[in-house]
Amino acid sequence: AQKITQTQPGMFVQEKEAVTLDCTYDTSDPSYGLFWYKQPSSGEMIFLIYQGSYDQQNATEGRYSLNFQKARKSANLVISASQLGDSAMYFCAMNTGWRANQAGTALIFGKGTTLSVSS
Amino acid sequence: DAGVIQSPRHEVTEMGQEVTLRCKPISGHNSLFWYRQTMMRGLELLIYFNNNVPIDDSGMPEDRFSAKMPNASFSTLKIQPSEPRDSAVYFCASRYRDGGEQYFGPGTRLTVT
Numbered sequence: 001a002q003k004i005t006q007t008q009p010g011m012f013v014q015e016k017e018a019v020t021l022d023c024t025y026d027t028s029d030p031s032y033g034l035f036w037y038k039q040p041s042s043g044e045m046i047f048l049i050y051q052g053s054y055d056q057q058n059a060t061e062g063r064y065s066l067n068f069q070k071a072r073k074s075a076n077l078v079i080s081a082s083q084l085g086d087s088a089m090y091f092c093a094m095n096t097g098w099r100a101n102q103a104g105t106a107l108i109f110g111k112g113t114t115l116s117v118s119s
Numbered sequence: 120d121a122g123v124i125q126s127p128r129h130e131v132t133e134m135g136q137e138v139t140l141r142c143k144p145i146s147g148h149n150s151l152f153w154y155r156q157t158m159m160r161g162l163e164l165l166i167y168f169n170n171n172v173p174i175d176d177s178g179m180p181e182d183r184f185s186a187k188m189p190n191a192s193f194s195t196l197k198i199q200p201s202e203p204r205d206s207a208v209y210f211c212a213s214r215y216r217d218g219g220e221q222y223f224g225p226g227t228r229l230t231v232t
Contacts (some may be wrong), residue, residue, distance in 0.1 A: 033218050045210060045223035052218070091162065098218030103169040106152050107221060108164040 004026045004092050006110035013082045013117055014049040020067070021077040021113045023092030034098040035107065036066065039086040048090075051075060082117045089114050121145070123224035125211050131230045137199040140227045141194055146215030152212040153186055153196050162210075168194065169217075201231045203213060 003026040013019040025034065036048040051059045051066045059066040067076040079086055089112045098104025124143040125193040132138055144151045153165040155178075168188045179186070183202070188194040198205055208228050212221040 031218070033220075035220055037223075041160060043208065043228075045212075047220045047222060050220050057227060103174060103217045105153075105177060106164040106165070106167040107162075109127050111161050 001031075001034050002093050002094060002096055002105070002108055004108055004110035005078075006092055006113050009111075010114045010116065013115065014085060015117060015119050016081050018078060018080045019082055019115065021079070021090050021092075021115065023075045023077065023110060025073050025075060025094050027094065027096050029096040031099050031104070032094055033098070033104075034066065034068070035093045035095075036064070036075075036077045037091045037093060037109075038086075038088045039091065039112070043090075047078070061109045077117075082115075085119060087115060087117045121167045121206050123211055123222055125209075125224035125227050127227060129228050129230075131232065132201055134202055135200045136231075137197065138205075138231075140196040140198075140209050140211075140229070142196070142211030142224060144194070144211070145215070145222055146192070146220075148213035148215045149187060149191075150214040150217070150221075151194050152214070153194070154158045154210040154212065154223075155204075156208045156210065165196070167211075169219060170203075185194060198229075201229075203231045205229060206231050220227055 005024045028041040032053045038046045039061045049061045065078045092110045126141045151168045154190045166176040166186045171188045186196045208226045211224045214221045
């Protein structure tokens with residue numbers, strides 16, 4: 001069965017420091033995608049970064065990078081130079097089963113990690 | 120470009136009433152998803168359409184819930200009759216490529232009293 005585990009309910013970091021949010025996943029499907037979303041207190045879900053299971057390089061998007069360790073089944077999000085506006089809930093998510101002529105599954109989500117950035 | 124549009128943004132209704140939530144996906148996206156978020160259960164899929172056809176409705180709680188996608192630019196999620204345990208934030212999301220990222224609407228906060 002597919003599963004996403006986020007073991008850190010809350011993380012605290014000071015402005016300008018880097019922070020790593022942990023995510024482990026479980027699937028037996030060789031084709032899968034890993035995603036991180038940010039949910040600020042206003043409630044919207046904001047897509048941050050994507051990593052495909054066949055991607056050789058770790059994904060990066062601005063201050064966000066995804067530390068993909070396939071053998072360990074981990075997909076940690078690294079936020080460099082934290083800002084006050086990074087304070088939010090962060091969700092790791094996965095979809096599986098997509099290939100030629102198959103749309104794959106919907107996303108399954110972890111329980112989330114609340115990040116608090118202080119000045 | 121307009122993102123995913125959901126209406127209403129907030130809905131308060133009494134138990135037993137019918138509730139209809141609406142979603143307009145991003146133009147050109149071929150998949151549409153309905154998710155529900157609660158404190159107890161987190162984010163969970165209700166139903167997923169690909170090219171307007173339901174692909175996975177295993178998350179629809181029971182017969183009180185139904186969803187339609189009559190065309191590529193509109194979907195509805197209906198709850199009839201509503202119950203207090205249906206209180207949640209309902210998100211619609213769309214996706215333009217298989218396996219790719221999903222873009223979420225702002226959500227509908229439903230309260231059933």
